[in-house]
Amino acid sequence: MKWKRTHSCGELTINEVTQSVILMGWVDRRRDHGGIIFIDLRDRYGITQVQVNPNSEAYNEAKKLRSEYVVAFKGVVVARPEGMINTKLKTGEIELVASEIEILNMAATPSIPITGEINASEDLRLKYRFLDLRRADMQSNMIIRHKTAQIVRNYFSDNNFLEIETPFLMKSTPEGARDFLVPSRVWRGKFYALPQSPQTYKQILMISGFDRYFQIVRCFRDEDLRADRQPEFTQIDVEMSFIDEEDVFSIMEGLMVRVMKEILNVEIKTPFQRIPYNTAMEKYGIDRPDLRFGLEIHNISDIVKESEFKVFSDTVKAGNIVAGICAPGCGSFSRKQIDDLTAWTKEAGAKGLVAIKVKENDWDSPLNKFFSDNQRKEIIKQFNANDGDLFLFVADEKNNALPILGDLRIKIAKQQNLINPNLYKMAWVVDFPLFEYSTEEARYVACHHPFTSPVPGDLDKLLSEPEKVRARAYDLILNGLEIAGGSIRISDSDIQSKMFKALGISDKEAQSKFGFLLDALKYGAPPHGGIAFGFDRLIMILTGCSSIRDVIAFPKTASAASLMDGAPSDVSSEQLLELGLKIVDGL
C-alpha cells in the first residue's frame, strides 16, 4: 500500500473541490467507454465516482479493474459538469479525477451480487457471508445495531448502571430450555453449560450490592429455530435493587423513548399502556397483542346462552365460551372467502366458524331465526358493528377459542390492510400466572422462571392452588412481538424453597442445582428485579427486517448450521478422548 487514505467514499462534497485526495475501496461498478472509464468506488461510508481519462497515468491499470477489486486512487476532486449530478449519491455533486492508481487486491467474480437489490438465495448469502455483509442494507443493519448498542450503554451508564460480565461456562440448570453443554477436560465426564441467560449471576450481583447492573450479553438455548430465534442471541440484561415494577417500567420506558427517537426519529409516549395478562388473552387471544389495530375479541357467551342456536347455547352450558371478532367491511366476502376462513379456522383446531353479515343494523344470516331480536341487537351493540361488517364467531373451550380468534384477528388485519407499518405500539403485559401445568412433565412449570416472585397476596396458594398464583412478572410488547420480559425476583430463601417445591423440584435437587443462590439469599438479599430485552428482535424492528438473521453478522440456518464455516463439524478422536467422550451411533 503506497498511500494513506485521506477520505472515505461517502464524504467528499462540493466543499472539497480542487483538493488532492486518496480514496480506497472496492470497485462497485465500472463503466468503460473505451476512452473515459468511470469507477464507482465503494466503502462502508458510501460511493464516489472516479473518472479515469486515457491521458492519465492510471489509465492502463484502470483498464484491468473488475468488480470487487480493492483499489486506491489518487486524484483531484472536481465538481461534476452541469447536468451530470447524480442525486442518488451523497457524493453525487463531485467526482474524483484519478491521476494515479494502485490495485491493492484482485477479486474473484462474486458468487452473489453485491450491488443492487437482494436476489440471491439465503443459503448462498450465508455461505458467502463475507460478500453478503458488503451489501448496503446489511451494512446499514450492522450500523443500526451498533448505534443501538451504544445508546443502550450510554443510557444505562448515565443512569448509574454498571456493565458487569458474567461467565459463559456455567452450571447446567434443570429448568427452562435445553442447555448447550461444554465438556470439561480438567473434570473428565463433567460439563459446563452455556448460559440461557445470566439470570442467577445477576441476582447474585444484586446480593453483592451492585444495585444497578446491565449487560449486552450472548445467551444460548438449544431449541429449534425460527425466523426470530437463533440458538445464540443477544439480550440487554438488566437487574436493579430496592425497586418495584414501576421502577423497572420507567427505566425501560426511558430507554425505549431514547432508542426510538435516536434511531427512527419516532416519538413514543410514556407511560406505556398496561394490559393484564387475562385481558390480553380475552381481548386479543394472545399474551403479546399487536395493538396497531382494533378488531378485539368479544365474549358473547352470556348473550347466546339462552338462544335457540344449540351450537352456541350448548357450548356455553357446557362451561365453554362463544366469542368472536367483527371484521369491518368484510360483509362483502364471497361464499368462497368465508369457506376458506372456515377451513383455516378448523385447521387451527376450532370446531367451526360462524360467519354473520351485518346489514341495516341487524344480522343478515339464515341463523337470524335462532336468536331473539334483542340478542342480535345486543351483539351488534357490544361490537359496535356497522353495516357491511362481518362477525366471525367460534364456540369452544376458552383456551382453544381465544388463541384461534387471536390468530384470526391477525389474519384478517393483514388481509384487510388494517396494520399501519409506521406505528409503534408498546405496552406492558402484567399479572402473568406464576405457573402453567405441563401435561408432558406432569407438573407445574414456571411461566417466566423459577426465581419470579409471586404476588404477595397469593403466597398462601403457592402449594395448594398453584394455578391461581399471580406472578410479579411483566413483558414489554411492541407490534405483536415480545421484546422484553422480566420480573421482581424472590429475595427470600424460604419462599424460593417453596417455589422449588411447587415446581416439583426436591430439596436435594434444588440444593444441588441452585444451592449457591439459596445460600446467597440468606446473606442479606435486597429486594430486586429486572428485565431482559431481546436485542436482536429489537434491531429487527428498528431495521424493518423480517428475520433476525439479517441483523446478526454470522447467523445459523434453520437447522442450526453455519454455512460459511461449516459448524457444527466432526472433531478428531484425540479431542474426544481427551474429554472422555465417545460418539454412540444409532441412538
Add this chain to the structure above:
RNA sequence: GGGGUCGUGGUGCAGAUGGUUAGCACAUCGGCCUGUCAAGCCGAAGGUCGCGGGUUCAAGUCCCGUCGGCCCCGCCA
C-alpha cells in the same frame, strides 16, 4: 419429531398434459465505443436439471427415498 414449500449454466427465474437442439435476464469473457452512473452496441463461452433409486421405448417433468434452504407446529423458564 411433524407439516408446507423450494432446489434447472456463476446469480435470479421459465420450462401444461413425459417426447428428441433445456429458454430468458443479469453476471462473466472478447470486440467496438470519451460523460456514464442498472452505460450502450456486437459476439462468445458456460448446464451430469441437489443426490440416489424406480416406472417408461423415452424423465428437468411421474413415483419412492435422501440431502439442503426457507416458513410454520411441537419446543423456546
